Amino acid sequence: MALVDSMIVFVVSLLIGALGIYAGARVITDTDDYSYALVTALIGAAVWTLIAFLVGWIPLLGPIVALIAYVAVINYRYPGGWLNAVAIALVAWLASVIVVGLLAVLGVTTFDAAGVPGV
Secondary structure, eight states: OHHHHHHHHHHHHHHHHHHHHHHHHHHHHOOOOHHHHHHHHHHHHHHHHHHHHHHTTSTTHHHHHHHHHHHHHHHHHSSSHHHHHHHHHHHHHHHHHHHHHHHHHTTSSOSOOTTSTTO
16 A cells, blocks of 8 residues: 555656646746646656765765756756756746645645655
């Protein structure tokens, strides 16, 4: 049962992370494609996890490298360059924090979301 619970939490948090990226991309680049944001969130979560595993143990540098890798995924997937990618990531983080916060207050989920680091 723990595996099923973990899978449900992952899917729900990925959908929330994708919603954040979708909101960021919609505001910054006027891109209107949730499925594209979902794939971006999945790739971003995988890259973040891999980099965090490899160098996350290094104080300060590890999390910074993981964050840069996450923004690089957004930069690769969306138009506009690094500044737009950073802006999308910031809007994604803020949107995800709001959604996750509301869901946590309602007792639906915990305070985290896959696909958006730090949420």
